[in-house]
Amino acid sequence: MDTEEFQLPRSQAANERLHAMIPGGAHTYAKGDDQYPENLAPVISHGRGAHVWDVDGNRYIEYGSGLRSVSLGHAHPRVTEAVRREIDRGSNFVRPSIVEAEAAERFLATVPTAEMVKFAKNGSDATTAAVRLARAATGRPRVAICGDQPFFSVDDWFIGSTPMSAGIPSAITDLTVAFPYGDLAATEELLARYQDEVACLILEPAGHTEPPPGYLTGLRELADRHGCVLVFDEMISGFRWSEAGAQGLYGVVPDLSTFGKALGNGFAISALAGCRELMERGGLRHLDDRVFLLSTTHGAETHSLAAAMAVQTTYVEEGITAQLHALGERLAVGVREAATGMGVGDHVVVRGRASNLVFATLDENGQPSQQYRTLFLRRLLAGGVLAPSFVVSSALSDADIDHTVDAVAQACAVYRKALDVGDPTSWLGGRPVKPVFRRLA
Incomplete structure (x- = not known):
């Protein structure tokens, strides 16, 4: 020794x-x-x-x-310079900043599989908003999580499924069910068992192993056939797998996806992105019941949005x-x-x-x-x-x-x-x- x-x-x-x-x-x-x-x-x-x-x-x-x-x-120089520039111009206002439009345009150009995006501060807010939106759109109560993956949110719908479930009522935890990664047959059996009850399938599209051939495509087909929303948690795979995330690399388009972590290079920013039909339910231009999607005081701070734009530019330009x-x-x-x-x-x-x-x-x-x-x-x-x-x-x-x-x-x-x-x-x-x-x- x-x-x-x-x-x-x-x-x-x-x-x-x-x-x-x-x-x-x-x-x-x-x-x-x-x-x-x-x-x-x-x-x-x-x-x-x-x-x-x-x-x-x-x-x-x-x-x-x-x-x-x-x-x-x-302290990456391109990111810190972009942040300094915006801080000198003010970081939060009573109305949207033009930076919000610029950041959304940059994000949707980088992740072209998404049609709309809304920014927040942390990943849990984004994944929980995805779950809420899926429940609203389907009218279903249950959430199906990939049980082989370690973390999706600090909120009750997920933490109640972990050993640290203290303080979370069983009425909430009972609504979360799990499916195994890579096993389409087991997932289909789960959806059949809870027929017309599962609002969404949420998973990291890839993890410590590559998706089995045809797996993500098969999940897409299962979600369509059973009428549930497919959500990709790209907090980790976003940018690290490709600039457009795992969905961009593998060519399978989810209904909703969530990004964070690498998006801000340490600055607090996350994103919920997805198809216009679903995302607009959290907006003002539809006739359905309103969905309280994301509404965060600091979600669109200009310096974090500037950081995200600098990160995306750096990823694309420098490979x-x-x-x-x-x-x-x-x-x-x-x-x-x-x-x-x-x-x-x-x-x-x-x-x-x-x-x-x-x-x-x-x-x-x-x-x-x-x-x-x-x-x-x-x-x-x-x-x-x-x-x-x-x-x-x-x-x-x-x-x-x-x-x-x-x-x-x-x-x-x-x-x-x-x-x-x-x-x-x-x-x-x-x-x-x-x-x-x-x-x-």
């Missing part, structure tokens, strides 16, 4: 301050210090490009930046999606070679599309292990790599990836020692990291 101890005393003190005032010590559960080894949860001072610095003065190469939202790197895939491929090859070279190729496993890589840490029986994840994260942090995932940003350099692969190799050497003794406890430094969705703290 390496006796050199990596410590973060100022981050520890800052985490105590955070917990004293903020439930969970963070504003997103996935950023909680329970997701990191004990006493090794860095509190960030600032970031630039692919690097962040903690309050202890350590610099890290960062992956999964801003929970996948900062895909161009921190960012292709860059993300190339960087991810280089990283995946390097990590796999490092793991194999240290004899843990079957235990440290890289998965997912190159632009959206994650890793699994498996024990001696090939089962997912929070203990081995803790060991792995500890060694990466000590090596200057902050990596809850291996999701890349375009700001990474080849040198950053080479450094990451070296840190992975060192971590895998310790991983091999732990496997050899059949117990990683000596290398944990405290309690193991924990899953986000669990019933008890």
Whole structure:
């Protein structure tokens, strides 16, 4: 066991301050210090490009930046300049800004499968608006979610289906049902079981694996045949799969889709997009019952809309999606070679599309292990790599990836020692990291 101890005393003190005032010590559960080894949860001072610095003065190469939202790197000059320009002109008014029209035009040109768009601040608002709109349009109560995917919204219709369902009445949770990804027969059986009750199918069109051949087309046909709305959650796949999202890459058009994360490169903006027939129900030019679609005080702040326009321009003009895939491929090859070279190729496993890589840490029986994840994260942090995932940003350099692969190799050497003794406890430094969705703290 390496006796050199990596410590973060100022981050520890800052985490105590955070917990004293903020439930969970963070504003997103996935950023909680329970997701990191004990006493090794860095509190960030600032970031630039692919690097962040903690309050202890350590610099890290960062992956999964801003929970996948900062895909161009921190403080990207084109984005920050666009934001500064709009801030000097005012950010929020009593009537729509012309920037709202410009941002909508830019979005619909980038995602041509959509006919209308409405902006908000976070992904949950957009997905919940999609669910509400689907229920209004169909007159049906149930929502069918893809049960193999981890997250759709903070709102009751989804959180009630997780282990953290405290405070949500069963009358609400009973209206959410689940279907498995990639299994059209099981989905059709679900729709038949709840005939004329399911308002929508909502899923991420792609995740850690590619859609099986014909799957998304088959879902489109099922939704049409059963009269429900097909919703693609493109919070992650938007821009990372293609500038027009997974729907643009795979050529399957949903009725509604939601975007966020990469759309603002860290600035708060999300989008609900879709066909005019449905979206207009949230507007003023129709004869049906009005749908309270999205109405947010800060949803159209001009600086966030400017950020989104700069992001889209940068993606298109600089070929960012292709860059993300190339960087991810280089990283995946390097990590796999490092793991194999240290004899843990079957235990440290890289998965997912190159632009959206994650890793699994498996024990001696090939089962997912929070203990081995803790060991792995500890060694990466000590090596200057902050990596809850291996999701890349375009700001990474080849040198950053080479450094990451070296840190992975060192971590895998310790991983091999732990496997050899059949117990990683000596290398944990405290309690193991924990899953986000669990019933008890």
